[in-house]
Amino acid sequence: MIWILTFILFAIGVYGVVCKRNLVKIILGFMILDYAINLFLILIGYRKGGIAPIISQNENLQEFVSKAVDPLPQALVLTSIVIGLAITALFVAIAIRIYEKFGTFDISKIKELKG
Amino acid sequence: MIEVITSLFLIFMILGALIALESRDLFSSIISIGVVGFILSALFLFLKAPDIAIVQIVIEILTLVILIRATISRDVCFYEDTREFFPFAVNIIFLLLFSIIFISVLKYMPEFGEISSKVREFYLKEGFKKTGAANIVTSVILDFRGYDTLGEATVLFTSILGAVTLLRRRAKNE
Structure with missing residues (x-):
């Protein structure tokens, strides 16, 4: 059930990237794709009844190892989220330049790009 | 319990994403994507990932600021969105491909929370x-x-x- 819902979110992102003609909508579709993939990786790392991977002062290490959620996907998703911000900023910069040059966000009206 | 919370949040995220993509007004679609991001950060908190929840909130605010800077004071609020055949066909092909991969992988996916x-x-x-x-x-x-x-x-x-x-x-x- 949860995997299917995550896939639906991913599919909405693909629809936004491929079908939309407004540049801002394409950026939003890309962001939705990003969210879906990050969420999927975190869902893979989750364990039932898990605790956050932070050791407190008086905690048994054996018990902690058996209960804590997977720290590796969390660390890599942290990297991935920041890189997503960088890519979005670059996209928006390109979109602003295109708007200044052509006066529109609509990709079908940018005639001069056609070969 | 956690399945119910996750499914509910995911349904809200799907609704927000659809509104963000289909809204006619660019400003309201950016607000909707902000809603999706903040729901995602709350969901990270429920999934026992507090670091990622904090990072997601910060990144979401920065992204919203950047996107609002890109669209505000530009009269791009209303635009016609006519359907063209070619992108739609490409989309169908992509989604069919992804669905085939997804369904064939879904059999081998373990139950949620037991990995x-x-x-x-x-x-x-x-x-x-x-x-x-x-x-x-x-x-x-x-x-x-x-x-x-x-x-x-x-x-x-x-x-x-x-x-x-x-x-x-x-x-x-x-």
């Missing part, structure tokens, strides 16, 4: 001993996989450099 890997046990056991960090996520980012973080900083720097280069005014001696 265990050997790497996880290694990091949880050795993380505190070898690095002395109480937060295992931090020890993985900054110690075991420090080169990954260096690469991340490089990507961030390069992309911000590209954005600044694209957005700068004309050179002085032109």
